[in-house]
Structures are given as structure tokens and as C-alpha cells.
Amino acid sequence: MADTALSVPRRSPLSGAADRLAAATRASGGAVRLAELPFLAQVNVRLDAKGAAADAIALALGLPLPLEPNTVVRAGELTALWLGPDEWLVVGPPGTQQDVESRIRAAAGAEPVAVTDVSAQRTTLLVAGPRARDLLAHGCPLDLHPRAFGAGRCAQTTLARAQIVLVARDEPGTGFWVLVRSSFAGYLADWLLDAAAEYV
Structure with missing residues (x-):
């Protein structure tokens, strides 16, 4: 065929x-x-900022999610943007969205976290x-x-x-x-x- x-x-x-x-x-x-x-990688993350997943995700990504409203944290090639009390946008180089998403999901484990690739x-x-x-x-x-x-x-x-x-x-x-x-x-x-x- x-x-x-x-x-x-x-x-x-x-x-x-x-x-x-x-x-x-x-x-x-x-x-x-x-x-x-x-084509920048853009991954939306929703979670409880005080929950266990936030620290695990910060460790997995190598950068903490910013907790102060309307601030940005950058480490290496990744940038995390505060969008709301329980919402962030993680931005990375083109083509890295699957890696970022999988690292977040693995770090979150069974914790209630929503992860969405919004790069497109x-x-x-x-x-x-x-x-x-x-x-x-x-x-x-x-x-x-x-x-x-x-x-x-x-x-x-x-x-x-x-x-x-x-x-x-x-x-x-x-x-x-x-x-x-x-x-x-x-x-x-x-x-x-x-x-x-x-x-x-």
C-alpha cells in the first residue's frame, strides 16, 4: 500500500x-x-500553588513557578509566566513542548494538575x-x-x-x-x- x-x-x-x-x-x-x-514551546499548567505538585514540578523543570502576580521566572532555556493564582505558562525553545509536558506530568504523579500544550x-x-x-x-x-x-x-x-x-x-x-x-x-x-x- x-x-x-x-x-x-x-x-x-x-x-x-x-x-x-x-x-x-x-x-x-x-x-x-x-x-x-x-514555534516557541508553550505549556499551560494549572495546579494548587501550595500543593505537593508545585515543588515537584519546580524541581523537575529546574525553575520555580512564580507566586507573585504578573511576574516571570527564568532558568536556563525555560521561562515561567504567572497568569493567575493557579495558572502558569511555561515557555521554552521550539520543539521542547513534549519534553516539558512529560516532565511536568511525571513530577505531578497522582496530584491534581492540568497540563496542556498550547504552543499552536x-x-x-x-x-x-x-x-x-x-x-x-x-x-x-x-x-x-x-x-x-x-x-x-x-x-x-x-x-x-x-x-x-x-x-x-x-x-x-x-x-x-x-x-x-x-x-x-x-x-x-x-x-x-x-x-x-x-x-x-
Whole structure:
């Protein structure tokens, strides 16, 4: 019997916008840097933060789940985002979602924990450069001043009316991650390109 399965190469939601994002970055002279970070592993975790599973999962992943609202913990290649009192998003390099999910499940054992691979749900836009905060402030209702939303902070919010998870990265010069649903990625990229024209 002939194998009829077709191997379809993965396409990121913003594969068609990569050249325009790079051109805007060049045109701004580095004032803003825009790029897609496609296919990041994203695993949603729901559990009792005071239960036995939380410590076991932290040990298995090599990073504790943040307990302070709207904060981020990073260790090695993994980043954990606080989304709610019993909800986190663990973000890792592309292709690691199965490993992350299996490590969490194994560490949780019989404890009541919900683990869901949501990697295909969102893509990630990088917004960096000296004017990154100004650019985001055009369409985000949060106070993005470093005193209010500094490195290591995250929030579920909106940008240009699109629901996003915004992450202020803690490495020097790395700017922000904007995690947006794949279906809104093109719209948001167009909005960012339009708003970035001010800095060209």
C-alpha cells in the first residue's frame, strides 16, 4: 500500500511578514526592533500553588513557578509566566513542548494538575530597542514605565484591541515578548508596522 501521508512544512503565522518586520527594524535605525519568534514551546499548567505538585514540578523543570502576580521566572532555556493564582505558562525553545509536558506530568504523579500544550495557539512577536516601550504604549492600556512594568513582569492585556500576554524580558536589551493568538498575529504585525513608522 502506498504511503499517502503528505509532509507539509510548518509555516509560522507571520512567515509572510518577516521581510516587512526586518525592513522596519532597519529603517528605524535600531530605535525599534521587530521580529517573530516562531514555534516557541508553550505549556499551560494549572495546579494548587501550595500543593505537593508545585515543588515537584519546580524541581523537575529546574525553575520555580512564580507566586507573585504578573511576574516571570527564568532558568536556563525555560521561562515561567504567572497568569493567575493557579495558572502558569511555561515557555521554552521550539520543539521542547513534549519534553516539558512529560516532565511536568511525571513530577505531578497522582496530584491534581492540568497540563496542556498550547504552543499552536499563539505566536510570539519580539518588540525591542530604545523606543519599544513608546511603540507599545500607543496601543496598550498598561502603564509601561519601567517602575510599573519593569524587567521580569508579565500581564494578560490588550494591544491594539488584540488580547495578548506581554512579557518584559529580563536580559539586557531584549525588550518585550508579545504572545498573541495566531489568528490575530497578522493584524497585530500590521498595527506594529504602522505605529513604528513614527520612528523611521
